[in-house]
Amino acid sequence: MRAERRRFATPRKTSPAGYPFHSHPGSTVHIFSTIIEAFPYILEGTLVTVVLVAGALSLGFCLGVPMAVTQVYAPKPAAMLVSFYVWFFRGVPVLLLLFLFYYGLFGLMGLDIGTIGASCIVLGMTSAAYQSQIFRGAILSLPAGQLKAGRALGMTDLQTIRHVILPQALRLSIPGWSNEYSILLKDSAMCFALGTPEIMARTHFVASRTYEHLPLYITAGLLYFAITMAGVTLLRRLERKARIPGYSNSGM
Amino acid sequence: MNAQQNDTPILRAEHFTKYLTGRKILDDCSISMRPGDVKVLIGPSGAGKSTFLQCINCLLEPDAGEIWLGERKVDFKNTRELYDLRQHVGMIFQEFNLFDHLSAERNVALALRKVRGMSKADALQRAHVELARVGLEDKAKLFPAQLSGGQKQRVAIARALAMDPTILLLDEPTSALDPELVGEVLTVIRDLAAHGMPMIMVTHQMEFARAVATEILFMEAGRVIEQGSPEELLAPGAQTRTQDFCTRLYELCGDVDSAQESRN
Secondary structure (H helix, E strand, C coil): CHHHHHHCCCCCCCCCCCCCCCCCCCCHHHHHHHHHHHHHHHHHHHHHHHHHHHHHHHHHHHHHHHHHHHHHHCCHHHHHHHHHHHHHHHHCCHHHHHHHHHHHHHHHCCCCCHHHHHHHHHHHHHHHHHHHHHHHHHHHHCCCHHHHHHHHCCCCHHHHHHHHHHHHHHHHHHHHHHHHHHHHHHHHHHHHHHCCCCHHHHHHHHHHHHCCHHHHHHHHHHHHHHHHHHHHHHHHHHHHHCCCCCCCCCCC | CCCCCCCCCCEEEEEEEEEECCEEEEEEEEEEECCCCEEEEECCCCCCHHHHHHHHCCCCCCCEEEEEECCEEECCCCHHHHHHHHHHEEEECCCCCCCCCCCHHHHHHHHHHHCCCCCHHHHHHHHHHHHHHCCCHHHCCCCHHHCCHHHHHHHHHHHHHCCCCCEEEEECCCCCCCHHHHHHHHHHHHHHHHCCCCEEEECCCHHHHHHHCCEEEEEECCEEEEEECHHHHHCCCCCCHHHHHHHHHHHHHCCHHHHHHHHC
16 A cells, blocks of 8 residues: 555646646646556455455355255244344344444454454345345245255155255346345445445545546445446356246246 | 065055144045055045155155155154165156256256266166156167146156156156157156056046056045045946036036046
């Protein structure tokens, strides 16, 4: 970060080599030179954002699936525990959760996992709350006969859930999950408040030193847009690939 | 299966009582199955026929009653004994309940692999044998959504048979089928009966019941109120509730084979 600070310390007083005109903030030349110079730096932030979101989604998935199963099938006390978790993480702003965990709980627990790790875990736990409800809805939408059929064959409930219920429920969850992906991606911008070096933080950093707010934030916006599109397109493809032959998923 | 004495029941369900949402659905119902028995449960809608059937393999746990597998009483509170009971008792549902995400062969193979611990290759091989038995060897790779109702029900029968059940429960196996598809499923069931597979069947196909059943149980309001061979209960002038019920089915639809249509 220190090296970057020097690079973007102040708007250049002298024109960089190769630039014919003296540039100052707001001039076309300054806008382009700033973006070109800042782009690799912000692109690195894109990598951080992608890692952050991938990590958070994975954590959310790994927690969300068992949570959904618990909420639907487990005895009441366990199901209520999950309900409480969901209620908490859905009821508190992500920004507050980030501060609560990073400055509060993680510190208290003596956990030093850095800003990226902390952001990943907080976003992941939040996403788990939302994802569990996507999966729960999908499980509940399956006909009751599926579980009955598994039981009638002598399979244990866990086997039936694992091999009959979840393969179908997860397929049905893909559209909702794609929604969660795009929301989480944009929520990840809030991690800049912890100083997590992702797209938003880096853009903010460059903008505050070069005063090229508009073009820089447009660039950052386009990056978010591109990642969203890429992810949603990929999930669309997965949805088509996972479609059950002969089964109409179109709702028509 | 070991050869059993003809007088030892292979399965007994005794004094079943079941409450659902505070209402008494089953009231002291019993049934006893000997090798080769085909028993048909009939009765008006809401009589508790399906509930009785689902209590026998504990898909619904009876509030009171005992289940005996041969000489052994099943403690269905014990999950191991419960799963064991369900392996011995195959079940066919009105709505087929095939696993929609698996092809026909995998529908049959799944429980073989997970419950019996068979290898994938062995399970699929067994699945093909069972599918051939119901005349569907050429449909093994198709998914449920690509099969007709009759074919789906035959896959469901193959799936149940693959577990080598001691007894088969059939819950209105043809009621969700188009009339022209009923025949193919009944043919398979008739064939099973001819090979001595013990069955308890809920059905409105009276002609079929009369031809195949060794005993008819007539249920009403959660009780078995009449019980006997088709010849006894349906003899001309027998004056039984069973006969009365069947006559009404006749009057409603003109012929018995379309009796199930009147339900839809």
